[in-house]
Amino acid sequence: MMNNRYLRVFLKIFSAIISIGAFLLIWHIATNGTKLGELMPGPIELISSLIKSTYTNIGKYTIIGHILFSLSRVLIAFTVGGVIGILLGTAMGWYKTAEAIFRPFYEMIRPIPPIAWISLAILWFGLGEIMKYFVIFLAAFSIITYNAFAGAQAVDPVLIGAAKMLGAKDSRIFRSIVFPSAVPYIFAGLHTAISASWATVVAAEMVRASEGAGWLIIQGMEMNNMIQILIGIIAIGIVGLLLSIIMRGVEAKLCAWSKSGK
Amino acid sequence: MSKNENKGPKKKSKKYILISIASVFLFLFIWWLYTDVFKAVPANALPSPIKVISTFFIKFVETKPEGATMLQHIFSSLQTTLTGYAIGVAVGVPLGICMGWFDKFDMFVRPIFDLLRPIPGIAWIPVMIVFFGIGLMSKAMVIFMTALIACVVNSYSGTKQTLNVHLWVGRTFGASNLEMLFRIAIPSAMPLILTGLRVALAASWSALVAAELLASNRGLGFMIQQCRVIGRPDVIIAGMITIGGVGALLTYLLKLLEKLLLKGRKNI
Amino acid sequence: MQTNIKVEVKNLTKSFGDLLVLDDISFNVTSGEFLCIVGPTGCGKTTFLNSLTKLYSITKGSILVNNEPVNLKKHNIAYIFQENSTFPWLTVEQNVSFGLDIKKVPKDKKKENIKEVLDIVGLYAFRKYYPVQLSASMVQRVSIARAFATKPELLLMDEPYGQLDIELRYKLEDELIRLWKKTNTTVLFITHNIEEAVYLGDRILVLSNKPTKVKESIDNHIPRPRSIVSPEFVKLRNRVTELIKWW
Numbered sequence: 001m002m003n004n005r006y007l008r009v010f011l012k013i014f015s016a017i018i019s020i021g022a023f024l025l026i027w028h029i030a031t032n033g034t035k036l037g038e039l040m041p042g043p044i045e046l047i048s049s050l051i052k053s054t055y056t057n058i059g060k061y062t063i064i065g066h067i068l069f070s071l072s073r074v075l076i077a078f079t080v081g082g083v084i085g086i087l088l089g090t091a092m093g094w095y096k097t098a099e100a101i102f103r104p105f106y107e108m109i110r111p112i113p114p115i116a117w118i119s120l121a122i123l124w125f126g127l128g129e130i131m132k133y134f135v136i137f138l139a140a141f142s143i144i145t146y147n148a149f150a151g152a153q154a155v156d157p158v159l160i161g162a163a164k165m166l167g168a169k170d171s172r173i174f175r176s177i178v179f180p181s182a183v184p185y186i187f188a189g190l191h192t193a194i195s196a197s198w199a200t201v202v203a204a205e206m207v208r209a210s211e212g213a214g215w216l217i218i219q220g221m222e223m224n225n226m227i228q229i230l231i232g233i234i235a236i237g238i239v240g241l242l243l244s245i246i247m248r249g250v251e252a253k254l255c256a257w258s259k260s261g262k
Numbered sequence: 263m264s265k266n267e268n269k270g271p272k273k274k275s276k277k278y279i280l281i282s283i284a285s286v287f288l289f290l291f292i293w294w295l296y297t298d299v300f301k302a303v304p305a306n307a308l309p310s311p312i313k314v315i316s317t318f319f320i321k322f323v324e325t326k327p328e329g330a331t332m333l334q335h336i337f338s339s340l341q342t343t344l345t346g347y348a349i350g351v352a353v354g355v356p357l358g359i360c361m362g363w364f365d366k367f368d369m370f371v372r373p374i375f376d377l378l379r380p381i382p383g384i385a386w387i388p389v390m391i392v393f394f395g396i397g398l399m400s401k402a403m404v405i406f407m408t409a410l411i412a413c414v415v416n417s418y419s420g421t422k423q424t425l426n427v428h429l430w431v432g433r434t435f436g437a438s439n440l441e442m443l444f445r446i447a448i449p450s451a452m453p454l455i456l457t458g459l460r461v462a463l464a465a466s467w468s469a470l471v472a473a474e475l476l477a478s479n480r481g482l483g484f485m486i487q488q489c490r491v492i493g494r495p496d497v498i499i500a501g502m503i504t505i506g507g508v509g510a511l512l513t514y515l516l517k518l519l520e521k522l523l524l525k526g527r528k529n530i
Numbered sequence: 531m532q533t534n535i536k537v538e539v540k541n542l543t544k545s546f547g548d549l550l551v552l553d554d555i556s557f558n559v560t561s562g563e564f565l566c567i568v569g570p571t572g573c574g575k576t577t578f579l580n581s582l583t584k585l586y587s588i589t590k591g592s593i594l595v596n597n598e599p600v601n602l603k604k605h606n607i608a609y610i611f612q613e614n615s616t617f618p619w620l621t622v623e624q625n626v627s628f629g630l631d632i633k634k635v636p637k638d639k640k641k642e643n644i645k646e647v648l649d650i651v652g653l654y655a656f657r658k659y660y661p662v663q664l665s666a667s668m669v670q671r672v673s674i675a676r677a678f679a680t681k682p683e684l685l686l687m688d689e690p691y692g693q694l695d696i697e698l699r700y701k702l703e704d705e706l707i708r709l710w711k712k713t714n715t716t717v718l719f720i721t722h723n724i725e726e727a728v729y730l731g732d733r734i735l736v737l738s739n740k741p742t743k744v745k746e747s748i749d750n751h752i753p754r755p756r757s758i759v760s761p762e763f764v765k766l767r768n769r770v771t772e773l774i775k776w777w
Contacts, residue, residue: 427613430580431617431676434608434609435607435680436602436633437632445628449617450617450619526618
């Protein structure tokens with residue numbers, strides 16, 4: 001049994017190496033001195049440029065600088081969107097009046113992709129940072145509100161009944177029961193929202209920025225520099241993956257008591 | 263304060279509907295006051311609600327200012343989206359099912375898929391534009407990448423979540439591996455596959471807007487981008503409403519399909 | 531003698547890693563027999579059935595059906611599981627038809643079989659319903675109907691009535707006896723409920739605690755229909771209880 005498990009891990013790594021190796025090899029052959037090769041760099045060239053880009057500037061910053069720029073935009077807007085989304089979502093889930101007041105607007109905004117707000121955001125806030133914060137905020141906010149709302153509604157009525165019998169006040173029930181019960185849902189929302197925010201920052205930067213991961217790839221397109229585009233995409237993918245792993249880790253730690261937190 | 267309780271639901275729900283209506287009208291009224299009456303906001307930043315509504319209807323016949331009517335834009339956007347989405351579904355769903363069912367296939371395909379998965383679909387826009395120009399093809403490819411990932415992920419986990427006891431029933435009756443796949447694993451993965459289709463469509467629609475903002479000469483994303491340049495927020499807002507409406511409609515259609523295909527599974 | 535043996539279990543041993551679950555089990559089942567297997571909870575009864583049907587691989591020993599190794603494609607075996615194993619996406623009728631579809635039974639024969647078993651379990655009126663629309667006992671009857679529809683030569687049942695309340699259990703037990711008599715199927719019925727085992731079985735196989743061995747095989751000749759309060763019934767039940775208590 002023990003051996004079996006090691007064997008399985010070994011097989012998994014082995015097959016991953018083979019398949020990625022085969023992928024790189026096909027890529028290498030397809031781009032080496034072919035017509036496609038004029039459009040696309042080969043894997044070796046790409047990897048060496050990726051390493052080089054961590055210490056030489058593209059535009060104003062190294063690739064790490066660009067990533068940090070994008071990340072700071074995401075974190076600021078995501079935090080604001082998260083706080084407002086959690087408050088509004090749980091309030092709507094628990095207080096019927098709050099739901100009656102805010103739900104219509106929320107339902108109107110929800111189907112509009114955050115990216116579609118970019119044009120209006122530019123008219124309102126100009127081309128600067130606020131425009132980007134606003135669009136990312138919307139991406140995070142709409143997902144988190146939805147999950148917090150669903151979480152607060154899914155609270156176990158038995159717990160509420162028990163609290164009422166013990167004479168707990170409405171606001172107390174909200175703080176001690178509804179809110180904690182919604183936490184697993186909220187974390188699932190935060191997880192989805194961080195990925196969506198990351199995709200949105202890329203889109204916003206592609207439309208208008210002078211630094212950041214999205215700028216990097218759109219600038220690469222304008223200069224017809226495929227290497228720069230692909231480096232940017234790789235960086236975007238790696239950061240997206242890291243954000244998701246971090247969120248999952250936090251979620252697993254904080255929601256260990258909950259079934260849906262796994 | 264009111265609670266999540268069903269005491270006298272009729273009377274209460276009527277009250278809340280009234281609150282909702284009042285809140286929407288109050289919002290529209292304030293919007294109207296600050297634009298049309300007080301003129302407190304410049305019209306090139308926020309037009310009045312009346313202007314937005316009239317522009318919305320006018321755009322269905324009028325090609326000005328950016329050169330096409332609303333329906334032409336909608337048609338163009340839908341054509342691009344559905345092309346990319348259809349290919350994404352046609353490739354993604356079978357791929358996800360095969361990865362979920364055939365372990366050996368999974369071992370080799372999964373590592374490559376895991377490399378692609380964290381990259382947002384819209385990040386492929388520059389690559390596709392360099393390869394295919396700014397026509398339908400490049401945008402359809404971006405949407406393909408977007409839809410593909412959602413379809414694979416959901417079909418994969420749906421297939422993986424097939425209950426052992428269901429597979430055992432098939433096995434003891436002497437079903438072959440393929441019979442078990444088609445008669446047990448795929449039907450039991452169906453709810454998640456359909457969820458995947460819905461998630462993929464919403465993501466595709468959003469990716470379409472991004473792609474049209476960046477490179478296009480027709481479509482809803484193009485329309486709002488052009489009207490930003492010439493400062494026509496009324497058209498932008500009308501466009502956003504249309505984008506949201508079409509997106510909601512597409513989701514609704516898929517939900518109908520879901521209900522149709524999954525009838526009997528839930529006690530409705 | 532040889533021809534009369536349906537299942538021959540020889541030195542069956544199964545371990546998960548270092549954990550020995552089944553330890554050298556040997557016994558035979560005659561054709562048409564209703565064999566009940568009882569043992570303390572967690573003694574590996576389910577593992578035993580799953581090994582028999584090759585859902586788990588066997589560590590050592592062999593299981594022969596009709597004198598050859600188990601072949602699920604060739605031998606007509608049906609398995610009724612403890613948990614709900616109906617397919618939620620199929621109607622009652624389609625669920626019952628499942629085994630017949632796999633075995634490629636001709637259409638008219640299929641229709642006939644389905645009608646027959648659904649009549650016996652009393653679900654013909656519900657044939658267009660989906661499992662979620664039925665109660666737990668009805669769902670379990672769908673599983674039973676699905677198993678009997680294929681006219682299995684060997685039927686394995688793993689605590690099929692474990693989740694049901696007593697009244698329904700009695701009813702379904704009688705129903706099972708009726709089906710069994712009608713079809714001449716060989717039945718292996720696993721349970722931890724001693725009364726149920728004594729009520730149903732031609733023979734009772736008592737298993738020991740882990741690692742599981744066969745403790746004793748008791749013939750049960752009480753004439754049917756059995757009464758659970760008759761002295762001979764109580765006597766046999768007490769005997770089995772003692773066996774299980776003193777491992």
